[in-house]
Amino acid sequence: MLEINNLDVSYDKIQVIWDLSLKISNNEAVGIFGPNGSGKSTLIKAIMGLVSAGSGEVIYNGESITDFETHNITKKGIALVPQRRELFPLMSVKENLRLGAAYIPKARKRIEENLQSIYQIFPILKEREKQLAGTMSGGQQRMLAVGRALMSNPKLLILDEPSIGLQPSLVTDLFKKLNEIKKQDVSVLLAEQNVRQGLKVIDRGYVLENGKIAFADNAEKLSNNEHIQKTYLGL
Amino acid sequence: MPSLETKNVVKKFGGLVATNDLSFSVDNGEILGIIGPNGAGKTTIINLIAGTLPVTSGKIIFSGEDVTNFAAHERNQKGISRTFQTVRPLDDLTAIENIMIGALFGQKMGLKDAREVAKEICKLIGFNNFDRSIDQLTVLELKKIELGRALASDPDLLFLDELMAGLNMEETYELIDVIRKLQKRDLAICVVEHIMKVVKELTSRVIVLDQGQIIAKGPYEEVSQQKNVIAAYLGEDE
Amino acid sequence: MKKSYLLIVLSFLLAFVLFSMSGMAQEPIKIGAVNPLGDITGRQSTNAMELAVAEINEAGGLLGRPVELIVVDSEFRPEKGAAAIEKLATVDEVDFFVGGMSSGVHLAQIPSLKKYKKVTVWAGAASHKAEEAIGADADWYFHLHPWDYQQGASYGVGWNAIVKENPEIDIARVFLAYEEGAFGSDSYKAYAAMAEQASEGKGAFAGVMEEFKGASFKSAAMGGGDYRAMLQQAKEYNPDLFIWAGYDADAIPMLGQAREIGFEPNLYVGAPPGWPANFGRNPLSDKVILYGMWAPALNEVSDVAKHFWDAYVEMHDEEPATYFAPLGYTNIKFLAKGIEKAGTLEKEAVISALKSTKYVSPLGSTLEISPSNIIQNQGFTRQKILQYQDGKQHVIWPFEFATTEIEYPFSW
Amino acid sequence: MSLTKKQYIMLFLLALIILIIALWQPHALIYGIQRGSLYALIALPLALVLGILGVLNLAHGEFLTVGLYLSYMLYERFNLDPLLSIIPVVIILSLIGAGIYLLTIKHVLKDGHLNQLLLTFGVSLILIEIINIIWTSRPRNVFTSYSYSSMSIGNFSFGTYEFLYFFMAIAVLILLQLFLKKTRLGQATFAVGQNPRGAKIVGINVSYVYLFVFTLAVAILGLVGAVMLPRTAIFPAVGSPFSLKSFALAAMAGLGNMNGILIAGIGLGIGEAVIKSIPGAGGWADIVFFGVLIAVIIARSYREGN
C-alpha cells in the first residue's frame, strides 16, 4: 500500500536520507530500527510531508503523495503518532480525540463509534475524558496520541518511537495494544529504539544506518541476527 | 557523613502534592537509582535538590550544610550538578564551550583554566569534536556534552536524569562505563532511569517512587520482586 | 568577519560620494528651506514658496540674478531638521534660510543656525522656548509667526474691540482647554499670566477676563480624542468664552462631544494651528469662532490674498488649506523685498533693509519688523479672530479685514 | 464555572469600587466603559493574531486606519453612511489584509518573533505613508446625524453612540468564543494556536487557518473602523496609538485570555476617566493606564513565581 522509491532528504545542505526505498503491504506491520541519527524520524517526516523530499517519490495506494501537504496526507488515511506526541494541551482528552477525526471526512461520520472503540483499547482515556491533555503524565499522553491517531480510521498507522521515556510496564502495555490494533485491518509502520519490544509487533523490519537501509528481513530472522543482538538487544 | 540527606521534603503545586514527606540519603562513592512510573515525582526531586524549585517544607542537607534556601546557582557552586532529561545544549556555543560553562561559573574559573578543565573532561567521557557546533552533533554526543557540563563544575553530588533515554544498547554501555569511572572518584551519583538494565548494572541501591512517595527501597534485585513495585511500575512482562 | 569591515568602508565611501557631489553652479541666489514635507503644512508652505520664487524669477530675478529654492525635508524629527540646516549651509551653500514649523524641530536647529548666523527668515515655531533659545543678540534672525504670548495678547485686544462694537456680548468667565503637549501647555501658561494681569485691570484681556480656568486634554493627534472629562469640567464652570488649544484632529470630535453633554458656551473658540478638511461642511461648525492668521474669505477684501490664491491654485491644482501656505509665500516675498531694497547680498545691509521693509501680505496684514519680548526682529504680532458662518470662514476682527459681523451667541 | 472564595471576594471588591465610582463620578464610569470597550474591541483581534499565529503585529493600528479611510472614502464618493459601509469595508479590508498576509507575513512565520516585528513595522510605515500621499496629513471627518445623540438623567447628559462599542465588544467576544468552541474551523483555529504541528497531523490545513485568522482579525478592524468613523477625526497616524494600547491589554490580560481583555480594557478605561475628571489631574491619566499595566504584570509574575 505504501511504496517509497529512491528517496533523498536533506536539511539545509546536510543529506540525511540517501536513495532509500521500502514497501509496506496491506495489513502488514513494518519496523524501522537503527541508531540515533540514522534517519528514522526524518523518513517518517518525509512520508508525512513534514519535510520535503529532495528527490524520489512516496506512493500510497498507487498515487504519488510526495508533494502533498501533511493535512492532505492524513486525509488519505495515514495517521501519525509523533515522537513528541504533539497533543493540544489546553483541550480535554475527549476534545483531543474528536479532533483526530474531525478533519477527516470519512472518520467524521463515525466519531462516536470510534470513540467507544478507543475507550475500549485505552480505558484510562475514558476515565480521564474531561482532563486537559496538558496535565496528564507522559505515559497517558502517549496513549492519547495513539488514540487520536486511531480516531481517523487510518489504513496506515505510523508510530515514531512510541516507547521513549515510558516506564517498563507501560511499554509492555503499549505494545500489547499495538498488537490488538494490528488485527483491525490497519497497517503499521513502527520506528523504534526498543528493538526487543518492537520485534514482538512487527512482521518485517528494516535496519537503517546513516540514512541508508543496512538490511531488511522478517521479524524472526532479525531477532536472530548477530549484529542486531549485539547492538540493539545488548545480548 | 552522607553526601546528601533530605528530611521530610514536601512539594505542592497548588493543591497537588508532588512529593510527600520524602527522606533519603546518598553517600559519597555510591550510585543510587531513583525509579518509578511517569509522573511519580522523580524529576521534581532533582529540581528540589538542585534548587530549580523551592520546597514547600522539609530540609535538604548537602555535605552537612543546610542548603534548603540556597539558590540553584549557589547549590551548583557548592557541588550539586545535574543533567536534564531533554538535552539542553546552548546553541550558539561550540561543543567544548558548552562544557566550559560548568567550570566558568560552577568553579568560578577564568576562560583559560576552564578550557583546560573541559578538555580533561572530554578525555574522560570520550569526546573529541571540541569545536563542532551543536547542530552537528549526534544524540550520543549531545548526551556527553550534557554530562560534561555537569561534571565541569566539579560536583560532589551528580544527578543523571534519564541520561540513557533514546540511546541504543551499545551507546548505553559506553556511558555506563563513564559513570563507573566517576564513581571511583568518590562522587555521590543519583540515577533516574526507565531502562532497568542500566539500573541493574549501575546502582547499589534504589528507591522506588509512586505518587510522590517512596514505596520501596533496597538493592534492585530485591525491590524488583516486590509486588507493589511490579504493579505500579515494572509490569508483569520480564 | 573581514567582509563586514569592507561593508563599513563601502558605506563611508558611499556617503562621501553621495553628499559631496551636490552643489555646483554658483550663479543663482540660493534660499534654503526646511519644512516637514510629509505634513500638509510643510508641503503647502513649500508649494507657496515655489510659487513666490517662480514669480520672482519670471519678473527677472533678484539683483539681476535668478533665485533658487532648495528644500530639505525635516521629517518632523529634530535631528533631521538640524542636519537639513547643515546640508543647506555646507553642501548647497545657501545664502539665506527660510521655512519651518514645529518648535521641537526648530529648537534642535537653533544651535546650527547660530553657528552660521546667515540671514534667516523663519515662518513657524511659536513657542517662547524657541525665542529664549535664539536670544536677544541674534540680529540675523527674523521671525514671522507671532509668539505664543503675542497670539494670546492679540486675542485680548480683539475681544475688547468686539465687545465694544457689540454691547450684547458679555465676556467675564474664560475657560481654556489645552492639549497636554508643548503647544497646549504653553498656551495655558500664557493665558494664566494674562488672567492674573487682567484681574489687576492690566494687560490685553483686562475687561474681558474676570475669571479664568483651564483644563488639559489629550489631543487626538497624540492618541487621545476623548474630551468629555474636560468638557464636563468646562460645563460646570459655565464660561462665557470657551477656547480650546489643540490640533486640527480635535476640532470636530470635541464639538460633537460638547453637544452631546449639553455644553453650550456663548462663544465657542478654537485655536489650533490648522483646521480639518471640509470643516465648514459639518453642520456642527456653524458659529464656531477660530483664531488664525488667514482665511480664504480674505480674498474678498485683499487683492494680495486674492492674487496669491489664484496663482497658487493655478500652479499646484489644489486650494491652499492652511495659513502656512500664504505664510510660506510671505516668507519668500518678504526676504526678496528686503534683498531688493538692500541692493546687495551683504549681510549687514540685508539685515538693516529687512528691518525697515514693509510687505503687504496675503495674510491681510502688513508685515513689518519690531522687537518682541526677547528677539530683535519679530514680524507678525497679531492673529485674527474668524468665525464659521454657513460653512465659510469669515474674518471678524481686525475690523479692517472683516468680511462679516460676528454671530452671537453660539448655539447648537 | 465555579468560583473560589477568593474570586468571590475579588468580585465583591470590584463591584464595590464600581459602585463608589458610580456615585462619585457617574460620567467617568460611563465614559470609562465606553472607551474601555473600544480599546478592548481593537485589542481582541491583536490578541487573536498573537495567540494563534504568534505574531505581534505592529501594523495592527494601521489596518484600523485603512478601515477608517475606506469607510471615509465610501462616504465621500458614494455618500454611503458609515454604518452601512460596514459590509463593503469589511470585505475590501479583508482582501487587503489577506493580500498583505500572503505577500509578507506568511513568509516570516517560521523566522522568529523579531523578524515578524520588523516586518510589521515596515508594513505599518508603508501603509501610513501611502495614506499620507493619497489623503495628506489633514484630518478628515464625516457627519452623521446620530453620532452625537445623547441622553439625560436629571441634569446629567451623556452621549449614547459609544455604548455601541460596549455591545460590539461583547458581541465580538461571544461570537469569537462560540466560533472557537462550536465550529469546526474554530476548533481547528484553537488547535493550531496550541500546536500547529499537531494540527497538521490531524488533517488541519494550517496555512489556511493562519490566513483565515489573520483575515478575520483585519475584518474585525474594518468593522471597528466603520463604526468609529462617525466620531473620530482620521489622519494617517490615527490608528498607531491603538497598536500600543492593544498590545498592553493583551499582555495585561495574559496571552490567550480573551475575557480578560474586555475586563482589562474597561478597567483601564474607567481608571483613566476617573483621573481625567479630577480637576488638575488630567495629565496623569496615562500613568494610570501604564502604571496599572505594570503593576498587574508584575503582580502576576510574583503569583506565578510562587
Add this chain to the structure above:
Amino acid sequence: MNKKAILIILTALAVVLPFFTGAYVLSIFISIFVFLSLSLSWDMMLRTGQLSFGTAGFFGIGAYASALAVANLGLNPILSIILGGLFSAIIAFALGFVVLRLREIYFAITTLALTHVFSVIIRNLSDITGGASGTILPNAIFNGDPKLIYWAILLITFMVIGISEMFKRTKIRFAINSIRNDETTAKSSGIDVFKYLLLVFVITSAIQGVIGAFYAQQFAFVNPESTFSLNFLLLPIAMALVGGIYTTSGPIIGALILGLISEYLKLLIPYGHLVVYGVIIVLVVLFLPEGIFKSVKKLFASKDNVGSDINAQS
C-alpha cells in the same frame, strides 16, 4: 587582508573624517552614531534573551538628567553626559529588581510602559523639568563645533563597541548566552542569572542614558515629545535586525545602511520617501531574514567554499 589592519584603517578613517568633509556629512554621521550606539545597546540586552522596549525611556532619562543638571545646577556639559549615564544606570538598577523577573513580551511591554511613565512624570513635574514645553540650554556643547561633537560621539561609540566586544570575549558571553538559550540550564551550571541580567540591564541603560545626554547637549534642549520619541526605540531595533542581531558588526552595518539610505532617499524622493524606506525594510526581512551581516557573510563563505573546491579539483 589582515583583519587587524582593516580595523585600524577603519578606525583611522572614522577619526580623520572631519578633516575631509563638511558639517552636513558630519551631522549625518553624528546622528548615525547616536542610533548605532542605541542599536548596539539594545542588541546587548537582547543577547540575554530579553527583548527591551525601554531604549527610548532610558535615553530620555539620561537626556533630562544631563540637561537639568546643566540648566539648574550649572554642571559642566561633558560631566553632565556622564551624569546622564549614571542616572539612567541608577534607575535601571532600582527597577531591575522588579522588572527583570519578567520574560518575553511581558518584559517588552513593561519596559515600553515604563518609557511612557517616565515621560508622563517628566511632563507633569513642570517645576523641575519645564513640563511639556521642556527646558532649553543656553549653549550647545562645544559651542556647536561639529568636529568636536563628532569626535565626542565617535569616542562614545567606540566605547560602546568596546563594551559590546567585551560582552563577546569574556566570561559574560557564556553567561548571557546560557541565559538566552536556557535559563534552567544556566542556573544549574552555577550562573547567577539575576546578577547577569541586572549587570547587562544597568550597562545598556547607562549607554542609552549617555547617548540621550549627548543628544540633549548637542541640540541644547529637551522636551517630552522629542526626547521620549519612539523613534529612539523603533529605529535602533530596525537597524539591529536589518544588520543582524547578536553581533557587534550587525547593528553597526544596519545603522550605517539604514541611516545613509534614509537620508539619501529623502534627498532623492522629497515626497513619499518613507514608503520606499518601509519597502526596503520589508524586503530585507523577506529575503535576508538573518540580517545583512550574516547573509553577506554566508554569501562570501559559500563563494570561498566554491573557490576551495575548484582548487581542490585542479
